[in-house]
Amino acid sequence: MATVELRDIRKTYSDEEIIKGVSLTIHDREFVVFVGPSGCGKSTLLRMIAGLEEITAGELLIDGVRANEKGPAERGLAMVFQSYALYPHMNVYRNMEFSLRLAGMPEAERRQRIADVARILQLEPYLDHKPGQLSGGQRQRVAIGRAIVRNPKVFLFDEPLSNLDAALRGQMRVELATLHRRLGATTIYVTHDQVEAMTMADRIVVLRRGVVEQIGTPLDLYHRPRNLFVAQFMGSPAMNVLPAHIVSVTDRTATVTTGPLTVTVPVHAGSLQPGAAVTLGVRPEHIGLDMAGAPQGLVEISERLGAATLLHVRLSDGRQIVVQTGGDNMNAPDSAVGVTPDPAHCHLFDADGVALDHLAAHPLQVGS
Amino acid sequence: MDQAAGRIPVAAAPVGRPSRARRTGGALLLSPAVILLLVWSLVPLAMTLWYSVRRYNLVDPTQVGFAGLGNYWYLLTDPDFLTALLNTAILVGGVLVITVGLGTLLAVLFDQSFPGRGIARVLVISPFFVMPTVSALLWKNLMLHPIYGVYSAMMRAVGLTPVDWLSRYPLATLVMIVSWEWLPFAILILLTAIQSLDAEQKEAARMDGAGPLAQFRYIILPHLSRAITVVIMIETIFLLAVFAEISVTTAGGPGVASTNLAFLIYSRALLQFDVGGASAGGVVAIVIANIVAAFLLRAVARNLEA
Numbered sequence: 001m002a003t004v005e006l007r008d009i010r011k012t013y014s015d016e017e018i019i020k021g022v023s024l025t026i027h028d029r030e031f032v033v034f035v036g037p038s039g040c041g042k043s044t045l046l047r048m049i050a051g052l053e054e055i056t057a058g059e060l061l062i063d064g065v066r067a068n069e070k071g072p073a074e075r076g077l078a079m080v081f082q083s084y085a086l087y088p089h090m091n092v093y094r095n096m097e098f099s100l101r102l103a104g105m106p107e108a109e110r111r112q113r114i115a116d117v118a119r120i121l122q123l124e125p126y127l128d129h130k131p132g133q134l135s136g137g138q139r140q141r142v143a144i145g146r147a148i149v150r151n152p153k154v155f156l157f158d159e160p161l162s163n164l165d166a167a168l169r170g171q172m173r174v175e176l177a178t179l180h181r182r183l184g185a186t187t188i189y190v191t192h193d194q195v196e197a198m199t200m201a202d203r204i205v206v207l208r209r210g211v212v213e214q215i216g217t218p219l220d221l222y223h224r225p226r227n228l229f230v231a232q233f234m235g236s237p238a239m240n241v242l243p244a245h246i247v248s249v250t251d252r253t254a255t256v257t258t259g260p261l262t263v264t265v266p267v268h269a270g271s272l273q274p275g276a277a278v279t280l281g282v283r284p285e286h287i288g289l290d291m292a293g294a295p296q297g298l299v300e301i302s303e304r305l306g307a308a309t310l311l312h313v314r315l316s317d318g319r320q321i322v323v324q325t326g327g328d329n330m331n332a333p334d335s336a337v338g339v340t341p342d343p344a345h346c347h348l349f350d351a352d353g354v355a356l357d358h359l360a361a362h363p364l365q366v367g368s
Numbered sequence: 369m370d371q372a373a374g375r376i377p378v379a380a381a382p383v384g385r386p387s388r389a390r391r392t393g394g395a396l397l398l399s400p401a402v403i404l405l406l407v408w409s410l411v412p413l414a415m416t417l418w419y420s421v422r423r424y425n426l427v428d429p430t431q432v433g434f435a436g437l438g439n440y441w442y443l444l445t446d447p448d449f450l451t452a453l454l455n456t457a458i459l460v461g462g463v464l465v466i467t468v469g470l471g472t473l474l475a476v477l478f479d480q481s482f483p484g485r486g487i488a489r490v491l492v493i494s495p496f497f498v499m500p501t502v503s504a505l506l507w508k509n510l511m512l513h514p515i516y517g518v519y520s521a522m523m524r525a526v527g528l529t530p531v532d533w534l535s536r537y538p539l540a541t542l543v544m545i546v547s548w549e550w551l552p553f554a555i556l557i558l559l560t561a562i563q564s565l566d567a568e569q570k571e572a573a574r575m576d577g578a579g580p581l582a583q584f585r586y587i588i589l590p591h592l593s594r595a596i597t598v599v600i601m602i603e604t605i606f607l608l609a610v611f612a613e614i615s616v617t618t619a620g621g622p623g624v625a626s627t628n629l630a631f632l633i634y635s636r637a638l639l640q641f642d643v644g645g646a647s648a649g650g651v652v653a654i655v656i657a658n659i660v661a662a663f664l665l666r667a668v669a670r671n672l673e674a
């Protein structure tokens with residue numbers, strides 16, 4: 001039972017405002033992920049919630065109670081650091097026991113708790129080991145175990161998997177998700193890894209330069225980015241963006257043209273008139289290949305990933321786009337292709353980079 | 369090398385014989401340095417051993433011939449020797465306790481950020497750059513002199529009678545002076561060690577509910593244990609041989625109240641002209657230093673391994 005509420009939280013380091021007013025409510029048992037480019041203030045925000053960094057302005061409420069002035073230990077949160085920050089001179093057992101001992105928990109209870117956690121995290125064989133004798137994944141598990149034993153209201157993670165290799169990261173991601181389902185604890189997780197954000201989050205908070213760009217479910221962000229930044233930040237390979245002009249508008253569509261392409265996108269054009277400059281965004285996986293019609297571009301490079309092939313196509317106006325096709329696509333470099341964006345999955349952004357209202361049914365919310 | 373030779377016998381065979389010649393050639397070329405070093409350390413040692421079993425007094429040429437273990441016997445049964453041994457232990461132990469204890473606390477303090485930290489750090493390190501003779505003179509004449517000293521002036525200013533530290537409490541005062549000299553060294557090493565402590569570890573401890581004291585006890589102190597061992601080892605080596613400070617301030621007195629082993633040997637040889645007795649003292653000092661070194665090295669090796 002833990003909620004976290006941020007009300008216009010700000011952070012200033014020597015005149016420079018790093019966090020510029022973040023408001024957010026995190027519900028009980030929710031898994032919220034903070035993403036954003038390096039230096040956008042994700043860690044700073046997390047550390048303010050943890051109590052390691054002072055809050056310059058705004059209010060932090062944990063379970064509805066103001067926590068700005070509480071010390072890190074009194075907030076009832078536990079944090080897992082990127083560097084694990086295990087105590088090197090204590091063995092695994094002592095590392096997990098440290099907070100319990102400081103809290104004055106009786107020996108028998110401590111032993112019981114640590115045994116439980118060690119079983120969940122498969123750390124039983126390593127309880128006598130010092131952190132230096134463990135592998136990266138095991139250290140990560142100890143760090144998580146150290147957080148779990150305290151039975152905190154909220155878990156905070158700051159890029160916990162970024163020191164692991166790709167395979168282990170995938171495995172730990174699944175373990176973390178499983179653990180979250182099992183413990184049901186409210187979790188705030190910082191990462192700049194898209195896949196982690198998309199797969200683990202109930203909701204994602206996209207930050208840029210200390211400002212929240214969008215908050216939503218992973219697929220919300222993927223299908224309905226609010227602006228160009230979110231559109232390009234979420235999704236891999238990144239969305240193609242092409243400068244375009246409006247040709248004509250109806251009340252349910254806008255037709256735009258860019259180079260050799262003309263697309264009629266189901267959006268609400270608002271005040272935009274024909275001739276207005278917009279940006280067309282379409283993801284590589286939403287562009288089809290049209291081998292029958294007139295070719296619109298040349299394949300420059302084809303990246304074969306096995307399950308899919310990424311074709312880098314140079315359009316006839318000189319712009320390059322990425323098209324994702326099946327793994328069996330045999331187009332070699334220098335072959336001429338026609339490309340057809342799927343209108344329902346195209347996005348239009350006005351001159352300020354704000355997305356125009358999409359009118360097509362949300363692909364995953366047909367019922368609601 | 370042998371392995372490589374075994375693997376490539378064809379290449380090794382023709383090289384085999386000349387290489388022995390080359391090795392002797394190498395040894396030949398190295399020999400001046402080795403011989404010089406041997407002469408440098410072995411000849412004094414041998415001479416000390418030789419004199420320590422001789423009757424040899426500079427002002428009494430009638431005393432000649434073998435003394436056997438007489439010099440040793442005379443030394444070991446001399447109450448001055450025991451006092452000097454005890455004084456050496458007090459000096460080394462006292463200075464170690466003060467420099468390591470105070471050094472750790474000050475290192476933690478100087479690790480915090482406060483205005484003027486850079487200057488404060490330079491100031492706290494600076495006594496280390498003053499040579500022992502000078503710092504002893506500073507303390508003797510500038511600070512503690514019963515008439516002209518700063519301390520005495522301060523005491524008189526508030527109406528108290530200043531204590532003549534160097535004659536009332538000579539050994540304690542020496543411990544204080546030598547600690548003042550060595551505290552910067554301890555701070556320097558320990559501060560560097562503290563700065564290498566991962567900031568996230570301290571933050572993790574804070575999240576775990578550790579206050580400043582618990583952080584110090586469970587995070588900082590264990591982190592410092594190696595650096596502390598190194599400080600203890602290096603300081604012990606130098607503190608066993610403290611001489612200049614004693615010579616300048618108390619000359620080992622009053623009586624032998626502030627005479628340590630090094631000063632006792634000096635006073636035997638150059639104040640009482642008893643070369644035989646002084647040599648015996650030197651041999652005893654070598655034995656003691658080696659015993660201490662053996663213990664220290666063991667402790668250090670264990671601590672550095674862990």
Ligand SMILES: Nc1ncnc2c1ncn2[C@@H]1O[C@H](COP(=O)(O)OP(=O)(O)OP(=O)(O)O)[C@@H](O)[C@H]1O
Nearest residue numbers: 013014018036037038039040041042043044045192
């Ligand atoms: N102690 C500090 N003093 C001054 N500026 C700071 C301090 N800590 C962080 N900053 C600044 O705050 C900004 C945000 O830093 P933060 O560590 O939160 O970024 P981040 O989003 O976590 O980035 P990354 O993904 O690289 O970890 C950076 O521009 C950084 O320079």
Ligand SMILES: [Mg+2]
Nearest residue numbers: 042043044158
């Ligand atoms: Mg960060």
